[in-house]
Amino acid sequence: MISKSVAESVLACAMSGGADFVELFGEITRNNSIFMIDGKIDRVNDTLISGVGIRAFLGTRTVFASTTDTSREGLMKCARAVAVAMGEVKQDISITLRDRMLPNLHPALIVPTGTDAAYRADILRAGCFAAKEYDDAISQVTGSLAGVDRRIWIANSDGLFTTDRHVRTRLGVSAVASAAGVNQSGSSSPGAGMGLEFFDRINPEDVGREASRQATVNLRADYCPAGNMTVAIENGFGGVIFHEACGHSLEATSVSIGASQMAGKLGETIANPKVTAIDDGTIPSAWGSVNIDDEGTPTRRNVLIENGILKNYLIDRLGSRRTGMPMTGSGRRQSYTFEATSRMTNTFIDNGTDRNEDIIASIENGLYCRKMGGGSVNPLTGEFNFAVTEGYLVKNGKICEPVRGACLIGTGSEILRNIDMVGQNLETAQGMCGSSSGSVPTDVGQPLIRVSTITVGGR
Amino acid sequence: MKFEEIKRILSNAAERRGLTEYEIYYQIDESISAETLKDEISAFSSGVGGGVCFRCIVNGKMGYASGERMTEEALEEMVEQAISNAACIDSEDEVFLFGGSPSYTKLPAREIALNDAATVRDTALRLQKALYAESEHVTDGTQSCAISLISEIAISNSHGLSLQNRVGMSGAYVNPIVTDGKESQESFEFDEGVSYDELKKLPEKAVQKALEKLGAETVSSGKYDVILDGTQFRQFLATFSPVFSAKQAQHGLSLLAGKEGEVIASPCVTVVDDPMREGACMQTPFDGEGVATARRNVIENGVLKTLLYDLSTAKKAGVASTGNGQKAGYSAPIAIAPYHFSICPGEADDETLFSTLGNGLYVTQCKGFHSSANAVTGDFSIECAGFLIRDGKKSGAIKGFTVAGNFFDLLKQIEAVGNELKWSIPTSFTVFGSPNVLIRNLSVAGK
Numbered sequence: 001m002i003s004k005s006v007a008e009s010v011l012a013c014a015m016s017g018g019a020d021f022v023e024l025f026g027e028i029t030r031n032n033s034i035f036m037i038d039g040k041i042d043r044v045n046d047t048l049i050s051g052v053g054i055r056a057f058l059g060t061r062t063v064f065a066s067t068t069d070t071s072r073e074g075l076m077k078c079a080r081a082v083a084v085a086m087g088e089v090k091q092d093i094s095i096t097l098r099d100r101m102l103p104n105l106h107p108a109l110i111v112p113t114g115t116d117a118a119y120r121a122d123i124l125r126a127g128c129f130a131a132k133e134y135d136d137a138i139s140q141v142t143g144s145l146a147g148v149d150r151r152i153w154i155a156n157s158d159g160l161f162t163t164d165r166h167v168r169t170r171l172g173v174s175a176v177a178s179a180a181g182v183n184q185s186g187s188s189s190p191g192a193g194m195g196l197e198f199f200d201r202i203n204p205e206d207v208g209r210e211a212s213r214q215a216t217v218n219l220r221a222d223y224c225p226a227g228n229m230t231v232a233i234e235n236g237f238g239g240v241i242f243h244e245a246c247g248h249s250l251e252a253t254s255v256s257i258g259a260s261q262m263a264g265k266l267g268e269t270i271a272n273p274k275v276t277a278i279d280d281g282t283i284p285s286a287w288g289s290v291n292i293d294d295e296g297t298p299t300r301r302n303v304l305i306e307n308g309i310l311k312n313y314l315i316d317r318l319g320s321r322r323t324g325m326p327m328t329g330s331g332r333r334q335s336y337t338f339e340a341t342s343r344m345t346n347t348f349i350d351n352g353t354d355r356n357e358d359i360i361a362s363i364e365n366g367l368y369c370r371k372m373g374g375g376s377v378n379p380l381t382g383e384f385n386f387a388v389t390e391g392y393l394v395k396n397g398k399i400c401e402p403v404r405g406a407c408l409i410g411t412g413s414e415i416l417r418n419i420d421m422v423g424q425n426l427e428t429a430q431g432m433c434g435s436s437s438g439s440v441p442t443d444v445g446q447p448l449i450r451v452s453t454i455t456v457g458g459r
Numbered sequence: 460m461k462f463e464e465i466k467r468i469l470s471n472a473a474e475r476r477g478l479t480e481y482e483i484y485y486q487i488d489e490s491i492s493a494e495t496l497k498d499e500i501s502a503f504s505s506g507v508g509g510g511v512c513f514r515c516i517v518n519g520k521m522g523y524a525s526g527e528r529m530t531e532e533a534l535e536e537m538v539e540q541a542i543s544n545a546a547c548i549d550s551e552d553e554v555f556l557f558g559g560s561p562s563y564t565k566l567p568a569r570e571i572a573l574n575d576a577a578t579v580r581d582t583a584l585r586l587q588k589a590l591y592a593e594s595e596h597v598t599d600g601t602q603s604c605a606i607s608l609i610s611e612i613a614i615s616n617s618h619g620l621s622l623q624n625r626v627g628m629s630g631a632y633v634n635p636i637v638t639d640g641k642e643s644q645e646s647f648e649f650d651e652g653v654s655y656d657e658l659k660k661l662p663e664k665a666v667q668k669a670l671e672k673l674g675a676e677t678v679s680s681g682k683y684d685v686i687l688d689g690t691q692f693r694q695f696l697a698t699f700s701p702v703f704s705a706k707q708a709q710h711g712l713s714l715l716a717g718k719e720g721e722v723i724a725s726p727c728v729t730v731v732d733d734p735m736r737e738g739a740c741m742q743t744p745f746d747g748e749g750v751a752t753a754r755r756n757v758i759e760n761g762v763l764k765t766l767l768y769d770l771s772t773a774k775k776a777g778v779a780s781t782g783n784g785q786k787a788g789y790s791a792p793i794a795i796a797p798y799h800f801s802i803c804p805g806e807a808d809d810e811t812l813f814s815t816l817g818n819g820l821y822v823t824q825c826k827g828f829h830s831s832a833n834a835v836t837g838d839f840s841i842e843c844a845g846f847l848i849r850d851g852k853k854s855g856a857i858k859g860f861t862v863a864g865n866f867f868d869l870l871k872q873i874e875a876v877g878n879e880l881k882w883s884i885p886t887s888f889t890v891f892g893s894p895n896v897l898i899r900n901l902s903v904a905g906k
Binding site: 028034037038040041042043044045046047048049050051060061062063064065066067068069070081085116117118121139140142176178181182183184185218223224226227228254257258259337339373374375376378380381383384385386387404405406407409410411455456457458459 | 496499500501502503504505506507508509510522523524525526527528529533537540541543544545546547548549550551552576598599600602636642643644645680710711712714790792826827829830831833835836837838839840841842858859860861862863864865902903904905906
């Protein structure tokens with residue numbers, strides 16, 4: 001996309017306004033998606049995202065400009081805009097870039113964007129048809145198969161010149177079960193940082209059946225009761241509790257300006273000693289993995305909480321300048337039009353020592369959350385919410401009837417202490433995480449955990 | 460590359476491949492923003508973006524492709540992709556490209572320009588300074604941001620349709636953080652305005668709202684009468700707006716299917732969709748398919764008057780398109796969405812509304828709609844904060860509770876509607892608005 005010599009000139013130009021560091025981020029991303037509804041392929045779309053973002057730093061001040069015009073003239077115009085916005089100082093800088101290539105930990109054997117749409121449509125059909133056939137109560141099934149092929153180029157005034165290519169694939173199926181004027185829904189949407197060979201690993205029909213299973217369970221569920229309860233949250237997407245209750249509050253974006261409940265707490269016990277939490281962007285082919293972050297820093301395994309003690313934050317380049325702490329490979333952005341900020345990759349609570357059957361048996365009167373939906377948090381106060389999409393009452397240590405329509409709310413600092421049992425079936429699940437630098441793929445995860453008390457938003 | 464040049468290349472590419480029905484949708488966005496931290500501009504950014512979408516009908520199926528790379532090679536590839544994507548579709552819904560409506564509302568002439576960098580910086584800095592000056596409790600982490608953006612849209616197709624529109628918005632948001640030493644709280648307020656003078660009410664309002672949240676307590680679980688602030692009820696309208704889409708209804712994904720003409724809300728509820736709301740920054744005389752837009756009542760005194768249609772769903776239902784086939788960005792497919800979609804204000808001012816309620820909750824903050832509310836089922840369970848209402852008066856701050864119910868029941872439970880309409884920040888051409896609403900007997904989970 002951008003040659004080394006052009007990048008050198010563009011960086012030098014961007015730096016001429018007095019910046020102490022400049023960075024160029026180029027991107028060509030091919031997105032393709034297929035949608036199905038009523039058993040028919042309804043829509044097929046291809047989009048080519050292409051552009052450049054140039055950012056300059058002077059201390060902790062930043063200037064950023066982006067453009068779709070990637071010609072040499074377009075890039076120089078964008079660079080001049082950055083230089084002018086940075087200030088009056090005129091400096092003549094010459095930059096020499098050096099290539100760096102890292103091993104690719106997340107190869108893609110069948111890049112989705114390079115395949116015939118009819119081939120992808122068959123995968124989607126398999127998932128949707130299996131969902132429809134699951135039960136007579138299933139009244140509608142919608143599905144999507146999305147492929148992303150993202151190539152990035154990063155050059156900066158430290159001399160870094162590097163590139164990466166990241167492919168991801170995701171199948172989503174949603175099912176609606178209907179009876180007597182009531183609709184209930186279920187969904188399943190696994191993804192991975194790999195190509196269509198993902199479907200050698202998972203069966204699209206299982207994805208469809210899982211969506212319909214949830215919808216039919218919810219159709220026979222009564223409303224969830226309201227109040228404070230002991231809750232067991234299952235593995236996989238249950239890990240959204242850590243993502244919301246704590247993960248966002250550990251991002252330098254809020255920590256470094258004091259707008260986080262977790263600011264200034266390194267080394268302190270912030271969670272129950274049974275809790276160890278990790279952000280790991282290096283897990284091979286995981287949904288939230290990347291070889292390098294969008295600032296060129298290699299991703300790594302960051303232990304955030306170890307046995308209840310806060311060990312680290314998630315730090316991007318600007319966050320590093322603000323806090324004086326090293327970067328953690330956490331600088332991410334949806335696309336070239338966003339400035340990178342500190343974000344999560346694959347974030348999970350690690351396996352503990354409690355037996356899963358003991359966790360359920362320990363609950364006299366509470367809720368078992370088998371599937372969770374998304375959530376949100378205010379990092380300043382730590383107040384968070386997330387949805388229960390499949391839940392069951394627990395009575396005298398036994399899982400009983402299903403209940404629907406609940407969310408869980410709480411404050412991060414309290415909930416982390418209330419996680420008093422941690423099981424042994426760690427599993428991750430895929431999500432799209434939204435924040436100031438846009439929407440990025442992240443994994444959440446955990447084994448089965450018990451929260452001694454949390455507010456259940458039922459009726 | 461200019462639109463005319465892009466159009467020429469795409470049209471040539473289409474005709475060389477024997478296409479007779481095709482359309483080009485072009486959007487270019489420009490933006491500028493300045494953000495403050497402490498007493499300086501911490502971030503300044505500007506961007507020029509957008510792209511083009513090509514769609515075509517091949518054997519009765521619509522194929523789409525879009526992109527941002529305006530080279531001859533990339534545009535040729537876009538046409539190829541759209542053709543091959545059409546071949547993959549097996550939906551039997553009839554698809555259309557539109558030749559144009561008999562007439563379009565003329566927008567009043569006005570200048571739509573990107574704010575200049577100096578004004579944007581100055582606005583952000585002065586707002587930030589005013590936030591700190593508002594209260595000694597305002598603390599670092601407090602941010603102000605001034606923004607300005609413009610979008611240009613053009614549609615051109617093989618049926619002779621040729622439409623253009625230009626919209627723009629300047630405004631600012633402030634995000635003060637306040638602390639009393641024990642606890643921190645914040646607020647987020649946005650308003651439209653080109654310069655500081657037009658926005659100078661923001662800091663006081665925002666700091667006041669943040670201070671009011673300090674010392675909040677949790678309410679007990681139970682049933683409560685509730686006033687939902689207009690800024691929150693409009694989030695309910697936004698979340699559940701897909702239930703008014705004819706596409707959702709035709710596919711069994713809206714419980715309003717087949718209910719046109721029936722009572723679905725209490726008599727005090729009238730919901731209007733207005734694409735050309737007076738004074739609004741995002742006015743559009745045509746939708747993403749080129750159909751003329753118009754103001755219409757969707758719910759009138761509790762009766763569902765119409766769903767929202769695009770060309771394809773209208774044909775299926777045997778009605779005319781309501782001009783709601785929108786594109787949320789150049790690359791988005793046509794999807795049904797409202798414009799300025801709001802509950803019409805009623806008679807009651809806040810004092811009357813509060814005294815009618817007597818004792819209950821005033822909810823001023825709701826979170827988690829994207830996950831804990833479901834338009835297909837109507838169910839919601841939402842994290843809330845606000846104030847107690849005691850003897851008809853706003854009282855102590857409350858937080859950490861949920862309100863749960865079903866949207867279709869909620870519409871019927873609205874007992875009174877306030878007299879002040881509160882609008883949201885636009886997302887593409889869609890803006891939601893609501894006055895405060897009084898609802899009896901909602902389920903609350905708290906301590």
